Amino acid sequence: MRLSRPARGLLAAITAVVLALIYLPLLVVFVNSFSTSQNLTWPPPGFTLEWWAKAFQSDGALDAVLTSLQVALASTAVALVLGTLISLGLQRFEFFGRDAISLLVILPIALPGIVTGIALNNAFRTGLGVQLSILTLIIAHATFCIVTVFNNVIARLRRLGTSLEDASSDLGAGIWTTFRLVTFPQLRSALFAGGLLAFALSFDEIIVTTFTAGSSVKTLPLWILDNLFRPNQAPVVNVIAVVLVLVSIVPIYFAQRISGAEKVVR
């Protein structure tokens, strides 16, 4: 199949239009973060830096960012360990019930968040009788983050095969040494990509969070939900969203570089 020049042009045009549509609301957010209007009228009546100054002085927002970072880091760490274990188990062994286990990993992300949310809320409070806290929140987030790590790692394992590991053990390396020196270095970028997705998933999650966070735990999405409809705070929320998008370029860029460096010619 060779695409004609007009066909390529058409595809490029569609891509450009959709990208423009994707960035239109973000542009609105960006412009509104400088707007003097508090209820987001368009076009903005005037421009000010007031909200940017306020955002960086807002304790509530900064605390929320820190809480979200903690939760996302902790649940990503748990997801990395559990996701790697489970993909090694499922990829390197053949056994009864393997399909059921891979379905089990996907379930927390495939079922709607509200189902996961009320199920865990019910289990924590009435089933186990524990108070909701940042710990219950991390447990909940880790549960649905496992799948992103699992998918990245198992795809990588499938491609790698076992010949290098076999060679390593033939040469006398123990299981742990083989994992440390042979398997792990080959998984590193898959772990990074999966971990990044898990982090993003946890950082932005609101529905499961609503049901599993203790009342004193304010993650960023919870803080945003509290403040979005307050006239004085909505522009501050816009500032934070802009900052997050800009900051996210760094990890995404590195993830791309790592996977780009390893990529085989297509």
Next chain:
Amino acid sequence: MTVDAPAPPTRRAMVSPRGGTIARRGSVYLSRHPRVRLSLLLGAPLFWLGLVYIAALAALLITALWTVDSFTGQISQTWTLDNIVAVLTGSLYQAVTLRTVGVALLVTIIDIGIALPIAFYMAKVASPRAQRMLVIAILMPLWASYLVKAYAWRSVLSQGGIFEWLVSPFGGQSPGYGLPATIITLSYLWLPYVILPIYAGLERVPDSLLEASADLGGGTWSTLRLVVLPMIWPAIIAGSIFSFSLSLGDYITVNIVGGANQMLGNLVYTNVGAANNLPLAAAIALIPILIIFAYLAAVRRTGALNNL
């Protein structure tokens, strides 16, 4: 679910267990006992998923068979099918279910329709450099908060918002808040989740296959239909699982841009919160659970679950 690679043969230890350190002996033991190795690998994650998730889901399903004491507001553990019957026969639940499934299906179709040409351009037309930039451009909006983006659409679609500002010179008008706005916003929110797996699927289609098809006389359309589509089908299904299930459970977007419309998520939410009727909420939650299970069962054979 299909697995591409055949199961590797179990490794034999090449080192004889003549004493050595504990680590050495443990390693030798493990390489001779693959079952032990497997249970060490799967023990912790299965404990986590089984205990945290499956037990919680099962408990929720059982709660659906209980009832709430109307005086104390406490859950009383008397077994009854009333909640299930109410959900199955209530016209409100039927209407909301149809609406929710309709919205989720439309969002999925729209997203796949938009994602296919973009993913194809990214994977097969763009230069490697442009490709990398495009992936970044698709990933970046994921980091702007879900709420902020939904709220941005509220502002875009509002009266006197940028949408009206853009289309009014051409005689158009904003759809206002309602189901169309909900569908637009949800499609927007989940689009990256659909583009990325389809892009990854297209990347795995070797260019040589496309050339072979052209050499054998296949036109653009027949190549796309007979070569590309069957290969990326699992990736498309994988993307659809995201957009479908994320839309199916959403209640926040519809609150922000949906006007007075309710989706299944809203009914669950109201019954957990304001109405304090967890058994009924659990019974309503059964609807999306059943729909998703049916969907997963239907797509399992395609191998889509390996492409999420």
